[in-house]
Amino acid sequence: MKKIVWISLLLVILIAFSSCIPGNGSYSPARPAGFFWGIWHGWLAPLSLIIQWFVPKIQLYEPMNTGWWYDFGFYLGILGGFGGLSLSRRKNRTDRM
Template sequence: MDRKVKLLGIILCCLLLSGCMPGDGSYTEDGPAGFFSGVWHGWIAPISLIVGLFRDHIRVYEVNNTGWWYDFGFYMAIISGFGGLSLFRK
């Protein structure tokens, strides 16, 4: 039972993540991706890379973005991952 719940949770997370990948058409020149979208796209970049192998329109990086702030958020997320920017470790 516990194994089925974990598998269902993983499948649900994958479905939720796939709804907001870069290149899916949700951002345009009139409504570009900003800082927080950059952070999110940086966090899911490995998943976007794998999905992009099978779907041509999915990219790792959103082309329609605000510029420097999107780049800053994206690279901050790539470098930090989930907690890599922590200055003090025990």
Template sequence: MRRKKSLLLLGLALLLMVSLTGCVPGDGKNTVEYPAGFFWGVWHGWIAPISLIVGFFKEDIRIYEIYNSGWWYDLGFYIAIISGFGGISLSRKKKKERH
């Protein structure tokens, strides 16, 4: 039963990741007139590992959006990179205190 649950969660996570890669940096949604802002920076930071893998197969996909708003995009990007890779972990379990 536990194995089925793990496989189901893995499948759902993979499906979610594949469906959300439609918003990777370099996909043409952001231009000089409409640069990526803070929230796009957060999003691009969260999906940076996926963007890296996709970038191996599609030449125009990058980890970082070149058409961005500057400092605010950078701030969002770095916040997401730091929090997504160990700074803030949603999967950490708290140790139970023994009395």
């Protein structure tokens, strides 16, 4: 029973996140995506990649952005989303052997 609840919760979260995926038409030159949207889109990049196979309108990267700041946020989001911060954690002595 717990497994069904966790799978349902994960599905609801993925559907909620998909409303903020790049390329959905919610950005314009008057209101481009900025730094924080870059972080968010970086976190959602794996999900965007999978959805992009089925919905060609969806993109991995938002073209209507503020430039360098969006790129920087997107890069930070990719690193954080794929566990880039865990690469710098200290290993135990037993891990070294």
